[in-house]
Amino acid sequence: MEDNLLIRVALPLVNFIIMCGIGLTLEVADFRRIGRSPKSVAVGVAGHYLLLPAIGFVMAYVFRDTPGFAIGFVLLAACPSASVSNTLSYLAGGNVALAVALTAISAVASLLSVPAWILLAARAFDIEGRMVQLPVSETIARLAVLVLLPVALGMGARHWARAWALRVQPWISRVALLSLILVVVAFAVTQWELVSRSISELGAATLAMSAAAMVGGLLLARAVKLSFADSVTISIEVGVQNCMLAMLVALTILHSVQAALPAATYGLMMFVPALAVVALGRRARREAPQT
Template sequence: MNANFLTAVLLPLALFVIMLGMGLGLTPTDFKRVLVEPRGVIVGAIAQLLLLPLVGFGLANLFPLTPELAVGVMVLAACPGGSTSNLITYLVRGNVALSITLTAVSSLITVFTIPLVINGAMQYFLGASATLQLPFLKTVIQIAVITLIPIGIGMTLHRYAPKFAATVEGYVKWLSLFFLGLVIAGLLLAERANVVSFFLQVGWVMLALNVIMMFLGYAIALGTKLDGPSAKSISVEVGIQNGTLAIAIASTPTLLNAPTMAIPAAIYSLLMFITSAAFGWFIHSQTRSPRPTEKDSRP
């Protein structure tokens, strides 16, 4: 797949579809829930926005990665949860409303934290060779445009054309997975000469990051006296990342323009669905609680 087509056409289209699908399932109530049910949102946000980058930083130091791949790990760790987390939360009988709220809140906050985390990572891992820094204001505006605008369009459709939004939401989510698959395939094809080496170098790091965060999220939620469904939601939320956004940040010419830094996000995006399925099986084997209804999980 042509690299220019991947970064100029497919990536923006994939990201637009994914964020549109997220917006189709959001309402203002999902943001108000921060005030109504603050404990679950605060615990989930701390795990997503603070603990995930810290664990990613520790693993990037622990494993013998090239500086570019280490920065790529941090790019993925700086991104918000992915919209697929809401579906997986439903399948593992978690608190879907909390999952939706955490996805929405992290998508808003990371617009501002992404350039801070990435610039710090480049200074640390690349040092004097870090010739590129993401200008804060320009990067915030660009990330806001490629994420918040399609979310806003989706929320508008949800508000003024609810039947249409409900009809197309499922199709859009499956289309999102299709585009994510194309993006990953295109990126790995473009880096095919080094793809085996990349998997051997960073594959274990991304697997460790995913598994550690899912179990930490679950343990911290239970440790703060949240109920089981909320703990599942937080665990899934910190395990499912917006890999497409990470790939876009790493590959887009107006941002990092470094396809090698996108490799960790591509590998993570493959692994997270496997580990999520394993997590769902593990949780299902431990509990037989009834699936929460929409009434139970949304105020």
């Protein structure tokens, strides 16, 4: 597989599958539900757009001497939540309705969060060059095609062909997860020289970032006395990133392989703390009747 084939075909296709998968889990009622759980949703949004960017900027500061990595960590933080987070929330015994609502918000908010955080990072770290020549209006338009169009198609399928959508949605989630892993592996193979030089450094950093995001999300939720189910959900939602979107933006808009490496590495490392949170949630659910 050549680089251009991966970037021009595989990444957009997998992103389309992932975003359609998100759309298949959403209904208009999910957006209405946001108003019925304002506290939990507000905490989740704070985790997405305050806590997560703060962690992203800390990681960017650590890698400030490598501009591509610095931008990549901030870009990763600007793309919260993915379809797999809803599945993980379900497995952990979390609040799936809350997970879906937060995923819906992040799908829309990414149109603004991605260009805003990238431009802020470029100023904060005085990064110049092609990777930060980001026309905002054009970027928002391209993100609308990458994000809103497939989500809308998925929502439309759920509305107009509900039985079919409910039947295929679990399979779409599995295909999306497998496709994400395959694309990350393919990316590593095609860019092996660069990946091999940075994987040892980025592996620990992305693991630390994902663990910090999940622990921070859990502590934030518990600090405001949300239920344990809501807390577990927010932990997963804050820590599980839309790595495919981050990679696609890095490679097709920023034209930087280096900026895609944090997302590619994070796409694998985030499952370590995520599965730990799932185990914690399942254990708490088993013990709940006895307490």
